[in-house]
Amino acid sequence: MTCVKMLAAPINPSDINRIQGNYPVKPQLPAVGGYEGVGEEHGRYVVKEQSAWHKINSGTPVEYAATITVNPLTALRMLEDFVDLKPGDAIVQNGATSIVGQCIVQLARIRGIHSINVIRDSALSDEVKEKLKRLGADKVYTETQLELKKFKEFLANIPAPALGFNCIGGHSATTVLAFLGQGGTMVTYGGMSKLPVTVSTSSFIFKDLSLKGFWLQKWLGSNKAEECRVMLDHLLGLVREGKLTYEYVSL
Amino acid sequence: MTCVKMLAAPINPSDINRIQGNYPVKPQLPAVGGYEGVGEEHGRYVVKEQSAWHKINSGTPVEYAATITVNPLTALRMLEDFVDLKPGDAIVQNGATSIVGQCIVQLARIRGIHSINVIRDSALSDEVKEKLKRLGADKVYTETQLELKKFKEFLANIPAPALGFNCIGGHSATTVLAFLGQGGTMVTYGGMSKLPVTVSTSSFIFKDLSLKGFWLQKWLGSNKAEECRVMLDHLLGLVREGKLTYEYVSL
Ligand SMILES: NC(=O)c1ccc[n+]([C@@H]2O[C@H](COP(=O)([O-])OP(=O)(O)OC[C@H]3O[C@@H](n4cnc5c(N)ncnc54)[C@H](OP(=O)(O)O)[C@@H]3O)[C@@H](O)[C@H]2O)c1
Ligand SMILES: NC(=O)c1ccc[n+]([C@@H]2O[C@H](COP(=O)([O-])OP(=O)(O)OC[C@H]3O[C@@H](n4cnc5c(N)ncnc54)[C@H](OP(=O)(O)O)[C@@H]3O)[C@@H](O)[C@H]2O)c1
Numbered sequence: 001m002t003c004v005k006m007l008a009a010p011i012n013p014s015d016i017n018r019i020q021g022n023y024p025v026k027p028q029l030p031a032v033g034g035y036e037g038v039g040e041e042h043g044r045y046v047v048k049e050q051s052a053w054h055k056i057n058s059g060t061p062v063e064y065a066a067t068i069t070v071n072p073l074t075a076l077r078m079l080e081d082f083v084d085l086k087p088g089d090a091i092v093q094n095g096a097t098s099i100v101g102q103c104i105v106q107l108a109r110i111r112g113i114h115s116i117n118v119i120r121d122s123a124l125s126d127e128v129k130e131k132l133k134r135l136g137a138d139k140v141y142t143e144t145q146l147e148l149k150k151f152k153e154f155l156a157n158i159p160a161p162a163l164g165f166n167c168i169g170g171h172s173a174t175t176v177l178a179f180l181g182q183g184g185t186m187v188t189y190g191g192m193s194k195l196p197v198t199v200s201t202s203s204f205i206f207k208d209l210s211l212k213g214f215w216l217q218k219w220l221g222s223n224k225a226e227e228c229r230v231m232l233d234h235l236l237g238l239v240r241e242g243k244l245t246y247e248y249v250s251l
Numbered sequence: 252m253t254c255v256k257m258l259a260a261p262i263n264p265s266d267i268n269r270i271q272g273n274y275p276v277k278p279q280l281p282a283v284g285g286y287e288g289v290g291e292e293h294g295r296y297v298v299k300e301q302s303a304w305h306k307i308n309s310g311t312p313v314e315y316a317a318t319i320t321v322n323p324l325t326a327l328r329m330l331e332d333f334v335d336l337k338p339g340d341a342i343v344q345n346g347a348t349s350i351v352g353q354c355i356v357q358l359a360r361i362r363g364i365h366s367i368n369v370i371r372d373s374a375l376s377d378e379v380k381e382k383l384k385r386l387g388a389d390k391v392y393t394e395t396q397l398e399l400k401k402f403k404e405f406l407a408n409i410p411a412p413a414l415g416f417n418c419i420g421g422h423s424a425t426t427v428l429a430f431l432g433q434g435g436t437m438v439t440y441g442g443m444s445k446l447p448v449t450v451s452t453s454s455f456i457f458k459d460l461s462l463k464g465f466w467l468q469k470w471l472g473s474n475k476a477e478e479c480r481v482m483l484d485h486l487l488g489l490v491r492e493g494k495l496t497y498e499y500v501s502l
Contacts (some may be wrong), residue, residue: 188452188455191451196450197450199450207467214455214460218459
């Protein structure tokens with residue numbers, strides 16, 4: 001058993017879903033309402049078997065140490081586990097302003113993969129676009145811009161994406177499907193708009209699209225504990241090198 | 252070149268779609284408006300290079316010889332190419348009264364695979380159910396029956412299907428998704444209702460469903476000519492043995 005004094009823990013959308021009872025796995029009560037956090041050993045507050053903790057380099061900013069599992073690891077796995085991407089390939093995503101979305105932009109860029117990004121319209125859209133481009137986004141479009149449906153022009157010199165990510169649903173998911181190239185795959189990992197995903201028959205038959213889902217909790221449950229530690233160290237290393245940074249960019 | 256006098260050729264839904272211009276591959280005009288048929292050599296009417304024809308056993312009923320490629324081969328490939336099914340496993344499909352659907356029921360049964368079948372409501376539903384059960388269907392439900400949503404009860408002693416087929420779209424596709432077990436795959440190969448497929452976010456994330464498409468024309472284009480002849484002979488053999496039979500069962 002290891003005693004840890006918690007220093008910081010984020011509230012992720014999944015924490016809210018779990019508290020609302022929208023999660024298929026319901027914890028036994030009383031339960032802790034969060035999935036991740038960071039603390040100091042020899043504090044007095046949280047006691048768990050040692051294997052539940054992961055030791056981190058003391059030079060790591062606390063806010064990153066506290067949030068490195070749920071979102072950055074999701075971004076990393078989703079870029080690796082569905083399509084074999086090569087430098088010069090492209091991905092497309094909605095919800096690009098989310099923490100997962102920002103991690104996808106940066107992790108893709110490190111691998112030489114282009115990213116096409118869809119964001120919501122807001123008074124700050126132009127500012128948000130600049131922020132995402134500074135992180136390495138190749139293209140950023142608001143949903144309204146995409147109503148023009150000129151998906152080929154929007155891609156310009158970037159190849160049609162083989163992989164897309166959807167954390168919004170509804171019309172925003174449709175834009176991701178529209179950007180995907182022949183035989184592409186869309187991975188749904190969230191549903192912020194609470195709207196379902198709607199797909200035309202021809203997208204399946206003629207465009208040969210595949211639609212799948214990702215759930216980190218399932219991935220973590222599949223005997224990945226050791227691999228996972230290596231990945232967290234890798235991600236925290238990128239944070240310390242300034243190659244992975246995130247903040248909630250929108251209002 | 253081989254001269255063949257055509258004896259019979261079916262009108263498949265894809266022929267109609269192609270004539271309506273709803274197919275992504277548009278033939279050069281003037282064009283023949285159909286994909287398959289049967290004829291006798293040394294007639295005078297259709298001249299094509301010999302490789303375009305497939306010689307069949309003279310004991311084969313003409314109506315099966317004329318229709319063996321588009322629908323039965325689609326059923327065969329879809330049962331083989333997506334999920335590794337074992338005897339005792341189950342599949343679920345809508346549009347079970349279609350020729351493809353009837354072939355799926357029978358080809359599944361030959362492999363010891365259970366089939367759950369969804370049909371449209373009509374005055375003849377009970378008769379149609381009996382016909383499908385005689386072909387080997389384990390369960391047949393009308394869309395209205397399924398409004399009760401007791402999918403576990405509807406399955407009774409049959410395992411949750413790992414594979415589903417959708418040729419209708421809309422609500423009927425949703426019933427196929429509801430029957431599928433954790434990690435299941437739905438293959439869309441038609442859209443008779445002209446409605447898209449709508450999928451909840453949780454189906455992807457928590458139920459881990461995959462959605463794909465099948466298009467025989469693409470499969471045939473992928474260097475499968477020789478394999479294809481073996482499969483057609485296999486299917487026509489089943490016809491001659493009385494193990495594969497089909498007719499348009501509804502009104
Ligand atoms: N499946 C998994 O294993 C897994 C793992 C981690 C995260 N997730 C999911 O990933 C998603 C993002 O998580 P996060 O922590 O990175 O999110 P976050 O930083 O809190 O960002 C939320 C995102 O959702 C957008 N958004 C919020 N409400 C919306 C609405 N009604 N319509 C359209 N867009 C809306 C926001 O856009 P604005 O910037 O325009 O407000 C922003 O892009 C969540 O759905 C979360 O549950 C899933
Ligand atoms: N992707 C491919 O490579 C491929 C290959 C072969 C066939 N197909 C497709 O497979 C489907 C079936 O072909 P088939 O020749 O076997 O068909 P079929 O024998 O002509 O049967 C048509 C089926 O569609 C149902 N249906 C018709 N209109 C409908 C509507 N508005 N709402 C709901 N159901 C409706 C019929 O139900 P009732 O019996 O209740 O009238 C029947 O089950 C077609 O969509 C066809 O294009 C695709």
